[in-house]
Amino acid sequence: MTLARLDLPAAGLGRRSRAPAAAPPTWFGAAHSILLYAFLEYTYIGLTPFTITSVENRAEGSPLVQAAALSLCFLSFFVIWPRRGQFLVALRENWAMFLVLAISLASAIWSDYPDLTIRRSILFLCISSAAVAIALGVDDLRDFHNQLFGFMTAVIIANLLLVVVWPAQAISDIGVKGLYIQKNMAGLVAMVTVVIAVTWTFGCATWTGRFIGIFSALLSAFFLVLTDSKTSVGLLFVGLALGLVFYVAQKLGPRFALLALAGAAAVVAAVGTILIFFDFDFEKILVAFVSDPTFTGRDELWAFAYKSAMKREWLGYGYGAFWDVGFANDPLRKLESGTWLGDSPVGLINQAHNGYLELWLHIGLIATLLAILSVFVAIGRSVKRAIESPDVRGAQPVFAMIALVLFLHLLHNFTEATFFMRNNPYTNIVTLFICLSSWRAFPRAAAALKLKARSA
Numbered sequence: 001m002t003l004a005r006l007d008l009p010a011a012g013l014g015r016r017s018r019a020p021a022a023a024p025p026t027w028f029g030a031a032h033s034i035l036l037y038a039f040l041e042y043t044y045i046g047l048t049p050f051t052i053t054s055v056e057n058r059a060e061g062s063p064l065v066q067a068a069a070l071s072l073c074f075l076s077f078f079v080i081w082p083r084r085g086q087f088l089v090a091l092r093e094n095w096a097m098f099l100v101l102a103i104s105l106a107s108a109i110w111s112d113y114p115d116l117t118i119r120r121s122i123l124f125l126c127i128s129s130a131a132v133a134i135a136l137g138v139d140d141l142r143d144f145h146n147q148l149f150g151f152m153t154a155v156i157i158a159n160l161l162l163v164v165v166w167p168a169q170a171i172s173d174i175g176v177k178g179l180y181i182q183k184n185m186a187g188l189v190a191m192v193t194v195v196i197a198v199t200w201t202f203g204c205a206t207w208t209g210r211f212i213g214i215f216s217a218l219l220s221a222f223f224l225v226l227t228d229s230k231t232s233v234g235l236l237f238v239g240l241a242l243g244l245v246f247y248v249a250q251k252l253g254p255r256f257a258l259l260a261l262a263g264a265a266a267v268v269a270a271v272g273t274i275l276i277f278f279d280f281d282f283e284k285i286l287v288a289f290v291s292d293p294t295f296t297g298r299d300e301l302w303a304f305a306y307k308s309a310m311k312r313e314w315l316g317y318g319y320g321a322f323w324d325v326g327f328a329n330d331p332l333r334k335l336e337s338g339t340w341l342g343d344s345p346v347g348l349i350n351q352a353h354n355g356y357l358e359l360w361l362h363i364g365l366i367a368t369l370l371a372i373l374s375v376f377v378a379i380g381r382s383v384k385r386a387i388e389s390p391d392v393r394g395a396q397p398v399f400a401m402i403a404l405v406l407f408l409h410l411l412h413n414f415t416e417a418t419f420f421m422r423n424n425p426y427t428n429i430v431t432l433f434i435c436l437s438s439w440r441a442f443p444r445a446a447a448a449l450k451l452k453a454r455s456a
Helices: 003-007 027-044 055-060 063-093 095-109 114-136 141-165 183-202 207-227 230-252 255-277 282-289 298-311 355-388 395-412 425-436 443-455
Strands: none
Touching: 027 063, 027 114, 027 141, 027 425, 063 095, 063 114, 095 114, 095 355, 095 425, 114 425, 141 183, 141 207, 141 395, 183 207, 183 230, 183 395, 183 425, 207 230, 230 395, 298 355, 355 395, 355 425, 395 425
16 A cells, blocks of 8 residues: 555545545556656665675676666656657756756767766666656656655665664664665765655644654654764755745745845844954864864865866766776876875775766766756746645645755755766656656646545
8 A cells, every 4th residue: 555545534644635536547657656666766775785886896887777777767768658748848947957968978979988978878867767757757746745755754764674683784883874885875865855754744734644744754864863974964954944944934924024134134244243253264264163174085085076177177077987987097096195085995985075076077067057057947946836836736845845855955965976976866866856846737637636626
């Protein structure tokens, strides 16, 4: 039984009462559900949990991953083709994202390792096609939110059970990593799940549903704390604060403008005071407010990544053709010894720990700016639709969720590299959410949605 079925009046979990049980799902509905759950399993559980691949194996690629990606792409065709009109709308409204995908594949032309670029960009395109198909196949936003909420809650429970039954595998020296290869990935999954659970809770009209949502959010937050992923913990506070501001703005209406103006004035005054106190010395400010101004050595890595990116400023090195290119060709091997970066074991570092620098290395500055634009446009569209679509079943919580996850994605990439990166849990859900931000009810499903609203 799926969580979508628990949204019936008897269970009391829905935003409104549902219409009487509909006819059995068509082949399209079944294909969409299979694709959604396969996509989520691939993204948040993976094909080979716990496995850490070697430098050479990462360069060679995994046949299992390639087969799974191609399978998702094949299945996505059966969802996209019946919705090809909707696909053209999504293509028009999210042109920047689709252009980034095209540039990633085209970068094989100038890549130093065209075979790697072709293979990795095709993998990226296959997973992205599944995300796009899922977004196009959504007929009911609340049902989609139910499915997403149920699956992610189950993932968190599985991670916590693993901590209990197999602590040697689930716990590392620096934090709980659960099903994943390191704690930051586990923290990222927990952070996204909290946002999904909180927004889902706001879509519930009864205390039964709210209790389930709050329990899931608290459970996910508990797992997040166990991971000791400071970036994700900090971003979660930012996301919840922004969500609270949005909620208060809706409740207060025009009066919120005065409150926001007073808050902005207070922030400006505080920043000005800090600058004056430290004589506008930004290094002193950083030392005073950040326990580690090097961000655990990232400053040296960022400097190396920026210098490397500037050597191929406009086109980059080719998608997937900078890191994980084999032991002999690893870019860090060229560094002189004597620094932690130069002395790092080959293959230990395979990202710039900054998503913008990382994407710049792959496909150049212009394409990176297009990628940033695509996310900003989707955030703006989602906020607007969350405000303007109060009568559509489940619209406000879903569009609020999209806006928060995408905004946190932009912040997350200042210290991690998950921005349009292949095979990454955050990239996968972001691609899905960017397309879902331009969601329109499929014409044949729109009548059913109106019927639900009238019978509620």
